[in-house]
Amino acid sequence: MLLVWLFAAPAFAEGIDVNKAEVRLTEEGYQLSADFGLNLNYTVQQALSLGVPLYFVGEFTLTRSRWYWLDEPVFQSEHSLKLSYNVLTRQYRISRGALFQNFASLDEMLRILARQNSTFIPAEAMKKEANYLAAVRLRLDTRQLPKLMQVNVLTSKDWDFDSGWYRWVIRPAELRSAGKKE
Amino acid sequence: MTYLITFSIFAVTVLLYLLSSNSVNTEVFSVSYYGLLGLTGLLALGLLGLVGYQIWRLREKLKNKVFGAKLTLRLVVFFTLIAVLPGILVYAVSVNFLSKSIESWFDVRVEKALEGGLNLGRSSLDNSLKELSKKTQFIALLLTEKNPVQFKSALAQLIDEGAVQEAAIFDPDGKLLAFAAGDNALLPDIPGEKQLQQVRKKGQYAGIEAMPNKAMSLRVLAWVSNNSYTGQNYILQFNQAVPKQVESDAETVRAVYRDYQELTLSRLGLKRLYGITLTLSLLVVLLTAISAAFFISDRLGSSLEALAEGTRAVAQGDFTGQRPIRSRDELGALTGLFNQMTHQLADAKRASEQQQREVESAKGYLESVLTHLSSGVLALDADFRLRSVNTSAAQILDAPLHQMQRMPLQQIAEKFALLNSFCQTITEAFSSTNNGEWQRQIERLSRNGTQILLMRGTRLPHGSEAGYVVVFDDISHLLKAERQAAWGEVARRLAHEIKNPLTPIQLSAERLQYKLSAKLDEADARLLHRATQTIVSQVAAMKNMVTDFADYARGPVLKLTRVDIHHLIREVLGLYEANAVPITLDLQASRAEISGDATRLRQVLHNLLQNAQDALQGVAQPKIVLSSEIVSGEIHLRVLDNGSGFSENVLSRVFEPYMTTKTKGTGLGLAIVKKIVEEHGGKISVNNHIDGGASVNISLPLSEEVQV
Numbered sequence: 001m002l003l004v005w006l007f008a009a010p011a012f013a014e015g016i017d018v019n020k021a022e023v024r025l026t027e028e029g030y031q032l033s034a035d036f037g038l039n040l041n042y043t044v045q046q047a048l049s050l051g052v053p054l055y056f057v058g059e060f061t062l063t064r065s066r067w068y069w070l071d072e073p074v075f076q077s078e079h080s081l082k083l084s085y086n087v088l089t090r091q092y093r094i095s096r097g098a099l100f101q102n103f104a105s106l107d108e109m110l111r112i113l114a115r116q117n118s119t120f121i122p123a124e125a126m127k128k129e130a131n132y133l134a135a136v137r138l139r140l141d142t143r144q145l146p147k148l149m150q151v152n153v154l155t156s157k158d159w160d161f162d163s164g165w166y167r168w169v170i171r172p173a174e175l176r177s178a179g180k181k182e
Numbered sequence: 183m184t185y186l187i188t189f190s191i192f193a194v195t196v197l198l199y200l201l202s203s204n205s206v207n208t209e210v211f212s213v214s215y216y217g218l219l220g221l222t223g224l225l226a227l228g229l230l231g232l233v234g235y236q237i238w239r240l241r242e243k244l245k246n247k248v249f250g251a252k253l254t255l256r257l258v259v260f261f262t263l264i265a266v267l268p269g270i271l272v273y274a275v276s277v278n279f280l281s282k283s284i285e286s287w288f289d290v291r292v293e294k295a296l297e298g299g300l301n302l303g304r305s306s307l308d309n310s311l312k313e314l315s316k317k318t319q320f321i322a323l324l325l326t327e328k329n330p331v332q333f334k335s336a337l338a339q340l341i342d343e344g345a346v347q348e349a350a351i352f353d354p355d356g357k358l359l360a361f362a363a364g365d366n367a368l369l370p371d372i373p374g375e376k377q378l379q380q381v382r383k384k385g386q387y388a389g390i391e392a393m394p395n396k397a398m399s400l401r402v403l404a405w406v407s408n409n410s411y412t413g414q415n416y417i418l419q420f421n422q423a424v425p426k427q428v429e430s431d432a433e434t435v436r437a438v439y440r441d442y443q444e445l446t447l448s449r450l451g452l453k454r455l456y457g458i459t460l461t462l463s464l465l466v467v468l469l470t471a472i473s474a475a476f477f478i479s480d481r482l483g484s485s486l487e488a489l490a491e492g493t494r495a496v497a498q499g500d501f502t503g504q505r506p507i508r509s510r511d512e513l514g515a516l517t518g519l520f521n522q523m524t525h526q527l528a529d530a531k532r533a534s535e536q537q538q539r540e541v542e543s544a545k546g547y548l549e550s551v552l553t554h555l556s557s558g559v560l561a562l563d564a565d566f567r568l569r570s571v572n573t574s575a576a577q578i579l580d581a582p583l584h585q586m587q588r589m590p591l592q593q594i595a596e597k598f599a600l601l602n603s604f605c606q607t608i609t610e611a612f613s614s615t616n617n618g619e620w621q622r623q624i625e626r627l628s629r630n631g632t633q634i635l636l637m638r639g640t641r642l643p644h645g646s647e648a649g650y651v652v653v654f655d656d657i658s659h660l661l662k663a664e665r666q667a668a669w670g671e672v673a674r675r676l677a678h679e680i681k682n683p684l685t686p687i688q689l690s691a692e693r694l695q696y697k698l699s700a701k702l703d704e705a706d707a708r709l710l711h712r713a714t715q716t717i718v719s720q721v722a723a724m725k726n727m728v729t730d731f732a733d734y735a736r737g738p739v740l741k742l743t744r745v746d747i748h749h750l751i752r753e754v755l756g757l758y759e760a761n762a763v764p765i766t767l768d769l770q771a772s773r774a775e776i777s778g779d780a781t782r783l784r785q786v787l788h789n790l791l792q793n794a795q796d797a798l799q800g801v802a803q804p805k806i807v808l809s810s811e812i813v814s815g816e817i818h819l820r821v822l823d824n825g826s827g828f829s830e831n832v833l834s835r836v837f838e839p840y841m842t843t844k845t846k847g848t849g850l851g852l853a854i855v856k857k858i859v860e861e862h863g864g865k866i867s868v869n870n871h872i873d874g875g876a877s878v879n880i881s882l883p884l885s886e887e888v889q890v
Contacts, residue, residue, distance in 0.1 A: 043447075046447070047443075047444075047447055050439075050440065050443035050444075050447070051436065051439065051440035051443060052440065052443065052444055052447070086392055086436070087300060087436055087439065087440070088300070088303055088304060088307065088390075088392075088432050088433075088435075088436050089307070089390045089392050089398075090304075091390075091392065095394075100393075100394065102392075146441075146444045148444050148445055148447075148448040148452065149444055149447060149448050149451075150448075151448045151451035151452050151454075151455045152447060152448045152450075152451035153451075154215060154216070154451065154455065155450070155451040155454045155455065156451065
């Protein structure tokens with residue numbers, strides 16, 4: 001297993017930052033993964049603690065840059081995570097589709113949320129000699145908030161919770177040679 | 183403008199509807215709300231600009247003092263007040279109501295009740311959990327004393343006793359050893375690694391398990407340490423489902439609590455949202471209303487302005503403008519009436535102009551008739567002041583009568599001595615007549631000699647136009663012509679009568695000489711010869727004289743050719759070169775070609791020069807000057823001598839036959855000259871020069887075509 005990563009600024013204020021982004025080559029293919037620095041502000045935290053579910057969307061894209069035309073999209077994945085707090089049982093929970101996981105504390109849950117992996121990309125999809133541009137993003141999906149809360153989103157910046165696209169260049173050739181050495 | 187207003191009203195309606203409906207509809211909410219707000223804001227800005235522009239225009243109008251602008255301003259203010267005040271009132275009430283009603287959703291008691299309910303649920307769950315864990319601890323203690331082989335039966339007994347719904351025993355690694363369940367389940371609920379860890383560490387784990395699509399359950403794990411038979415450790419698990427009723431109640435409380443909290447969280451945002459929507463709506467509606475107010479007021483004002491403009495135009499005499507009728511109300515009716523009025527005024531003006539033109543043309547016609555009348559016409563008012571006079575009158579009297587209108591006859595007579603007798607005759611004749619009409623012939627002295635006038639006077643009937651009219655003709659020429667005709671007749675008869683006996687006389691004398699000269703002696707014969715010669719020569723002279731008479735009486739028909747007068751003069755002067763009297767030439771005329779009879783003109787020159795020569799006999803330094811010049815398209819010839827000139831009484835009759843100052847001569851010379859000149863369409867006059875001597879002036883029309 002090999003890692004090629006780029007580090008972003010480790011210190012962060014409220015919001016989402018990318019701490020580490022990498023691409024892994026496994027037997028199943030390539031996998032994009034990213035570590036985010038998550039720091040919920042008071043408003044969001046309060047809403048969560050009062051039982052309002054929050055939806056986070058993790059997005060991964062991979063494009064091949066073409067100088068003569070628009071970039072060619074190679075891979076695209078997007079998954080939604082639901083964060084919720086049960087005021088009755090005092091448990092935090094992350095649900096992804098039918099799967100879910102309970103946590104006793106917020107930090108525990110956020111640690112899981114911070115680590116995002118894409119689905120596997122077939123190794124054949126990436127040509128050896130080309131350069132690819134990977135991008136990753138994690139954001140709070142305000143559209144899935146309860147309707148009344150959406151008013152708050154419109155009127156306040158507290159709900160603007162978005163890492164923005166973080167991009168880095170991938171060279172498959174380097175990945176493979178490094179993998180063989182290992 | 184109408185379209186703009188209609189469009190903005192439409193847009194406002196649509197936007198406001200969308201804004202208000204958007205607060206309800208969630209799907210497109212967040213996407214389109216900003217867009218809608220932006221659109222409404224843009225619309226408000228646009229309307230603001232429009233209103234600003236309208237205000238600016240109104241200000242310009244007020245500054246330029248456009249009629250109707252003040253009314254427009256007042257109407258705008260009224261309309262705006264009517265629109266704005268209720269609008270602001272409604273706005274204030276709605277904002278107040280809105281915030282109040284939003285606040286009324288939240289109540290401390292409700293919140294407390296909800297929290298209480300939640301706590302109740304929590305504590306009930308906690309109590310059940312505590313009870314279960316106590317039970318588990320107790321069983322775990324019992325189990326330390328039991329042989330692991332009996333575990334299963336012990337568990338089954340517990341289930342049977344109804345102590346718990348599901349019980350299981352694991353080894354410390356989480357491997358299932360024994361299991362019993364009330365609902366005959368095949369497998370127990372396996373604990374997670376974390377829970378096992380906690381049991382290993384702390385000896386116990388208790389938790390509420392809430393899975394989606396599954397009933398809420400309580401799970402308790404307890405450490406069974408140092409089994410007395412095996413000496414090993416075990417883990418006992420008790421699972422107990424939360425009663426359905428409790429669970430659903432707790433869940434309801436939870437859901438309501440969450441909804442309530444959501445509402446609380448979005449309270450400020452909601453207020454802001456409704457506030458913004460309301461404010462924007464109010465702004466747009468008010469601006470539209472104000473803009474419409476401007477528009478309507480402007481229309482009303484412009485109708486007035488159009489009317490004012492029309493009135494001004496009418497005041498300046500322009501009746502052509504028709505104001506467009508824009509509305510069907512009283513203003514439109516007023517405009518219609520105004521149009522009718524201007525139309526009628528225009529008709530009246532046209533009629534009066536037509537009348538005036540007719541009068542003027544009638545007057546012009548009359549004046550033209552009078553002007554072209556050869557008779558002179560004078561119109562006098564009742565006090566004998568000159569009222570009007572025609573051109574011929576001024577020409578005949580040779581006085582600037584046109585400039586003397588409104589002048590009494592008395593004054594005219596004083597100013598012009600030559601008109602004295604004329605004016606006197608008029609006054610006297612009118613005073614002496616009975617029926618107001620008279621006719622007289624008078625003789626007056628004019629600049630060109632005596633003038634004989636035939637005058638007729640009429641008194642105009644009494645009334646506003648009372649006065650007198652005098653018509654007169656210059657009949658001097660007529661009389662002169664009559665005299666000449668009479669003279670011609672006499673001359674012709676005389677010539678005829680005289681000529682007849684002359685030939686027999688001449689023949690008889692010659693015959694006497696011829697028959698008697700041989701019979702007489704020399705002295706007698708000589709006498710006879712002399713006498714006969716005398717008779718013959720005198721008869722010849724007489725014949726000449728008679729021929730002259732005849733010539734004068736009926737001149738031969740002119741043979742008109744193109745004649746250069748200057749050339750003719752030089753030719754004639756050639757015959758006078760050897761003369762005693764020097765003749766000076768002063769020919770200044772640039773053109774000298776006339777159409778005339780060279781022979782007759784030659785005769786004219788001969789006669790004139792002869793006359794001048796005769797007049798200079800016995801003068802110390804005789805001199806004759808022959809000059810020519812062009813005056814208004816005619817050539818003027820002048821023969822000037824420095825002789826004694828004509829005496830006064832001769833001057834007026836100089837052109838009549840047999841007027842002569844000379845000792846010998848027929849007296850026909852100048853008469854013939856005059857006749858020839860007049861036959862050529864020219865004029866002749868004689869006057870005495872200031873320095874002594876006489877001058878004869880002849881003017882002849884130039885031949886026309888040489889106008890290059």
